[in-house]
Amino acid sequence: xxxxxxxxxxxxxxYNAKRSKRPTTIADALASMSKKDWDRMARDxxxxxxxxxxxxxxxxxxQETNTCSNLNSPVEVWIDEEGYYTVLVYDPAKAENKKKVRx
Numbered sequence: 738x739x740x741x742x743x744x745x746x747x748x749x750x751x752y753n754a755k756r757s758k759r760p761t762t763i764a765d766a767l768a769s770m771s772k773k774d775w776d777r778m779a780r781d782x783x784x785x786x787x788x789x790x791x792x793x794x795x796x797x798x799x800q801e802t803n804t805c806s807n808l809n810s811p812v813e814v815w816i817d818e819e820g821y822y823t824v825l826v827y828d829p830a831k832a833e834n835k836k837k838v839r840x
Contacts, residue, residue, distance in 0.1 A: 740803050741814070747826065751793035759827040763799060763814055766824035767792045778822045 749762025760766040770778070776787035782798065783790055799816055806813035806820070810828035 738820075739805050739808055741800070741805055743812075747812075748796065751791070751796050754792055759811075760825070761827055761829040763796060763824065763826055764792055766814070766826050767795050770824065774822075778816060782817045782822060 747762060749764030751764045751767075754762070754764035754768035756769045757765050758769070760769050767775075772787065775790075778795075779785050779787040779790040783794070795816060799814060802815050802818055804815040804818075804820065806815070806823070810831050811825040812827075813823045813825055816822040816824065
């Protein structure tokens with residue numbers, strides 16, 4: 738386990754988060770969670786329904802938890818102290834869908 742020591746770009750913007758198959762920021766990774774996972778996490782970690790939880794609140798919890806499983810891409814960022822709920826954040830240089838070259 739490691740503490741989070743990444744740039745502001747790694748965090749992203751909670752108010753402009755976008756869904757992605759390979760999110761490159763924590764904000765985008767949270768926006769990309771399935772509704773089922775979001776609702777379960779909201780209930781278990783925050784004690785609220787998913788409809789009442791905002792991405793910026795989860796980002797504050799992630800800052801408080803301050804833990805990731807690894808330092809290579811994708812980085813597994815913990816939401817809760819036990820690491821039961823996590824999101825994956827990809828290196829932007831590796832996140833692009835590159836066309837496969839056939840030899």
